[in-house]
Every structure is written in structure tokens, then in C-alpha cells.
Amino acid sequence: MEEAIVIIGAGQAACQAIMSLRAEGYEGPITLIGEENYAPYQRPPLSKKFLAGEIGYDRVELKAESFYAESGVTAYWGTRATEIDRRAKRVLTNDGRYHPYSKLLLATGAQVREINVPGFELEGIHYLRNIEDVHAIQAGFKPGARMVIVGGGYIGLEVAAVAKKRGIDVTVLETADRVMARVVDPIVSHFYERLHREAGVTLRTGVTVSGFEGEGKVAAVVSGEGERFACDIVLVGIGVIPNTDLAHEAGLEVANGIAVDACARTSDPDICAAGDCTSHPNDIYGHKLRLESVHNAIEQAKTAAASLVGKEKPYNQVPWFWSDQYDVKLQIAGLSTGYTDAVVRGDPESGKSFAVFYLKDGQLLAVDAINRAPEFMMGKILVAQKAALDPARIKDESISVKELVAK
Template sequence: MGKDIIIVGGGQAAAQAAQSLRAEGFENPIRIFGDEPHAPYQRPPLSKKFLAKEIGFDRVELKPESFYADNNITTHWGTRITEIDRKGKRVMTADGQAFEYGKLLMATGSRVREINVPGFEMDGIYYLRNIADVEAIQSHFKDGARLVVVGGGYIGLEVAAVAKKHGMDVTVLEAAERVMSRVVDPIVSHFYERVHREEGVKIETGVSVAGFEGDTHVTAVDSGEGKLYPADFVVVGIGIIPNTELAVECGLDVQNGIVVDENCRTSDPDIFAAGDCTSHPNGIYGHRLRLESVHNAIEQGKTAAAAMMGNDKPYNQVPWFWSDQYDLKLQIVGLSAGYTKAVVRGDPESGRSFAVFYLKGDTVIAVDAVNRAPEFMMSKQLVHKKTKLDPARIADESIKVKEIAQG
């Protein structure tokens, strides 16, 4: 391979791909272009320990700057790619520079979904996606400050938990009838709603946001039903959108993400894609997925690097995710959509440790584990092997976890 590899994006997939390219034996120059002024860092801690000021940037940075210099990886932090010229095999930056590539990796990630209601441009309304967002939100961390969180998904609830631990008055507004409704069964939703309320967080479900009140700075959130929720500041967490604009503009196949095969190749054989921005085939579930997870970004980064070197290592793994709220670690294995039965192991009503097994027929397709590491670890293999289980054995805690699939 005689030309540079260019990586567009400065997140987890980009950093992993660069590292894996060197591990795969690629010796020519690598260039990474990232919009942010920082080297790639972990995003999950931003709404957890980093937001809580329990750790600093040194604990979320994926690799020190010296790693890139030592491995002949030229970094262009704070540099936006504005165009991909597939015919000329080059990329153009916002300041007019052009760089040629032999192979190109698009690891453009995703951005927050913004709320477009009256008053949405006022000061004091934030999203949480990067370091700058966290620093802006932290400036309002004062005992007794009134925070309204719009959105009861992972991010919203994690922010609510951190803010409450810092002595703030916290209200969560969720448009659906329960929190985390897109990813968990009502059993898990109701458990988390109860825990948050016990911690002092006010949770309002079935509430849509019609607008924000205030002159130049937000003072309240308007539900549009005659109710205002006073706020000193607001954090909005209503989902993310894949960054596919560059791919669309240069003519790549895009359908709810940049379409790639199991080796992260796009419709152009010299362009690959990895991470949040991709739509990829998954043999376990039998359809395409677009995943927003660290695990997906890391594994696709590895797969793309191998494929660029002509060493195909198809990506076909069970998705998994996690969320930290208070002393609770929720670990999710697989995708529960389409399940026909949810079987509980443990007691979510009286304890803070249980697991929910999602069955389609009698086959395990997903597991939610709350403070249940053994169930979490075992469930990866259960889902991957499409294991059939007896619901009675799942629920019976006298049967050891490793013995559930026996008999």
C-alpha cells in the first residue's frame, strides 16, 4: 500500500483504527482529522464521573499526544473536513487544504438531536456531547440550583443522578410514558423511576416540551398544558443523529447511517466507515443495525483497519451497553426489540440487584443486568449462541447462574 490512510473523525473508532493499523503492520503515514481541539477521548464518562468532577481529562483521554507522534500519526485536531473527492482520492479542509489518500476511514460519529421549540436558543439550555458541553453545565453546579432535564434516557438520567448528588433541585421531563422506554422493559423503567424519586429527583412522564420561558436566559420549561417547570438551567438529552452529510455529498450509500458490509467497507472500495455513523449487517439478529456504543466503535475500528490491510476479520458481535446511576450499574446485552416474554431473576421491588432476561419464544435475545455482573458476563454467550432457556430456571435463584442453561 503506497499512500497515506486518512481518518475523518476524532472519536473512539478513529483512535482504535489508527492503533490497529499500526498493529496490523501498516507503515506509511496516517492522518487523523477531528473537529474538536482535543485528542480522542471516551464519551461515556462525560455524563458520569467526568461531569461529577471525580476524574479529569487525563482519565478519559484514549491515548496521550506522544502516542500519535511516536507512531507517525499526524493529527489535525480542530480541523473540519468539508469535502471528499472520491475521483481524485483527496479530502478538503475548511481552511482550503487538500490531502490525498490511498484508503479513507469515515469515523464521523454522531451529534445531539436538538430541540426546536420557542426559546430554544436562550442561554442556559445545554446538550451533553463533548468536553465543552460538560464545562458549560458544570458552571451551574451550585447547591439548590434548579435543573430541568429534558429526556429520560441514559444521558438524562445520568445527568440527573450527578446533579442530585451535588445538591441540586432536579426535575426530569420525559415525553414517553416511562423512562428509557426505547431500550428496557417496564420492569426496569419503573425500578429506575422509583430509585430516582427516592433520591429526591422529580420525574414527570408523558410530558412534552412546548417551549422555554425567559428573556435572554431560560427561567422555565413550558409543557404547553398550562404548567411551567422553573429552571436555572436546562440539559436536553433527546437522542443523537449520525453524521452522514459528507458521505451523502460524495455519493456513498447512506440509509440510517453510512452503509457498510461486515468488513466496514462502504459502496466505495477505498472508503471504510466505523462507529456511530454506520449501518452494518448483524448475523445474530439477521438485519442491519446502527449502534451508539463504545463496544461497536472499538470493534468496527479494528475491523476497518484489518480490512484496509487486506486481512478481513468480519464484525458480527452481540451489542452491549451500560449506564451508571447512583450505586447502580445497568449492563445491557443484546437488543430486546421483538421479545415475547421478560423473565426476572432477583427482586427489583425490594433490592437493588436483579436481571431481566428477554425471550423470543424460548430463545434469549437480550439481558438487562442491574448490579449483576455474573448474569451480564454469561448473557453474552447465551445471546450469541441463541440459547433456549426454561423461564422457571432463569427465575429460580437457587440455581447458580452458570447452571441456568443446563437441564
């Protein structure tokens, strides 16, 4: 069969893969199938400056739409891939077309986890994953409106910060006993709880939502304890699920994401996968990871592009993330899961600048840097080196971050 690369999903990973395929010297045809009506764009601003109306679409699109034709890409927007026929090596789309491939890339991302409680279908209950979601939220984003946010994770808290600045009355309901409990130490959670409360957000932890009430439109969120939170608009931010159905139905190995090796290859040698939809090995931590981050989508897409043209460029990097809330930038280098000590550098009780170093038996696993770019930058390097650090030196701010490993 003739050379033809098909990419399913038109997001961050897909856009990077196109650039990398051409940079790797691939000159054959590329077909891009995206179910959204937009060319690939950045999602992080959707809960930050784009939601706030501070930047428009031109600042979130990853490449101008002309880029795709100029790069020899046949792009189908608003088109969903519905089946992968691995025997015939072709992809079926919902417009009835078949797209033959010699190599296929799955870059299908993730979808929001929905809340399945009575009243979930009422108008005014929103999720946030794409541009259309933002437009729907913005319609109810009026000063004085009462907004309840279900979920105190990154998305919920970022939206809370934007909404508060807009003059909206914001209540955040979190099931766990603290915000961002899945990813950070209580020290960081409590810092963010203070930040939001000082901004005027009503923050309630240990509250589980059991239903929504209203006549057609949501008017209240109800907790398991029977408490009612009156509202005009609701945002649910309770996590995402990787888009693996296509891969699963095609018989590819799926285990908490599409299973790929370090070269982004699935269990079919002609199919790679990259981004939020994958579960991939990571040597630094010695186990498989499923990540939801721009860095992961970009770097894994580079690896996948190399594999698609027959080269090996294994992906094995320190994961990193960020979150912007008010004037505070959180940058996370590495993954803290399994830490035994959280060592603080700086003062989390007052001010807005400190870092938490997560150690496991003396070895650095991750760094949360709150308005601390040097700690973040150095953290990435030290985590990759699996550096052993002395807690006393971490705490001592007279020692620069660059010298933390020096004995």
C-alpha cells in the same frame, strides 16, 4: 498513488483504528482529522465521573497526545473535513488543505438531536456530547440551582444522578409514559423511576416540552399542557443523529447511518466507516444495526483497520452497553427489540440487584443486568449462542447462571 490512510473524526473509533492499523502491520502514513480541539477521549465519563468533577481530562483521554506523533500520525485538531473528492481521492478540510488518500476511514460519530421549540436559543439550555458541553453545564452546576432535564434516557438520567448528588434541584421530563422506554422493559423503567424518586428527583412522564421562557436566559420550561417548570439550567438529552452528511454528499450509500458491510466497507471499496456513524449487518439478529456504544466503536474499528490493509475480519458480535446511575450499574447484553417474554431473576421491587432476560419464543435476545455482573457476562455468551432458555430455570436463583442452559 502512494499508500496513505486518512481518518475523518477523532473519537473512540478513530483512536482504535490507529492502534489496529499499526498492529496489522501497516507502516504507511496516517492523517487524522478531528474537529474538536482535543485528541480522542472517552465520552462515557462526560455524564458520570467527569461531569461530577471526580476525574479530570488526564483520565478521559484515550492516549496521551504524544502517542499520535510517536505512531506516525499527522493529526489536525480543531479541523473539519468539508468534502470527500472520491475521483481525486482526497479530503478537503476547512483550513483549505487537501489530504490525499489511498484508503479513507469515516469515524465521524453522531451529533445531538436538537429540540426545535420556541425559546430553544435561550442561554442556559445545554446538550451533552463533548468536553466543551460539560464545561458549559458545570458553570451552572451549583448547589441549590434548579435544573430541568428534557429526556429520560441514559444521558438525562445519568446527569440527573450527578446533579442530585451535587445538591441541585432536579426535574426530569419525559414524553413517553416511562423512562428509557426505547431500550428496556417496563420492569426496568419502573425500577429506575423508583431509584431517582428515592434520591429526590422530580420525575414526570407523559410530558412533552413545547417551549422555553426567559429574558435572554432560560427561566422556565413549558409543557404542551401549559405547565411551567421554573429553572436556572436545562439539559436536553433526546438522542443523537449519525454524522452522515460528508458520506452522503460524496455519493456513498446512507440508510440510517453510513451503510457498511460486515467488514466495515462502504459502497466505495476504498472507504470504510466505523462507530456511531454506521449502519451495519448483524447475523445474530439477522438485520442491520446502528449502535451508539463504546464496544461497537472499538470492535468495528478493528474490523475496518483490517479491511483498510486488505484483510477480512468480519464484525459480528453481541452488542453491549452500560449505564451508571448512583450506586447502580446497568449492563445490557444484546438487543431486546421484538421480545415476547421478559423473565425476571431477583426482586426489582426492593433492593438494587436483579436481571431481566428477554426471550423471543424461548430464544434469548438480551439481558439487562442491574448490579448483576454474572448475569451480564453469561448473557453475552448465551445471546451469541442463540440459546433457548426455560423461564422457570431463569427465575430459580438456586440454579447458577452458568447452569441456565442445562436441561
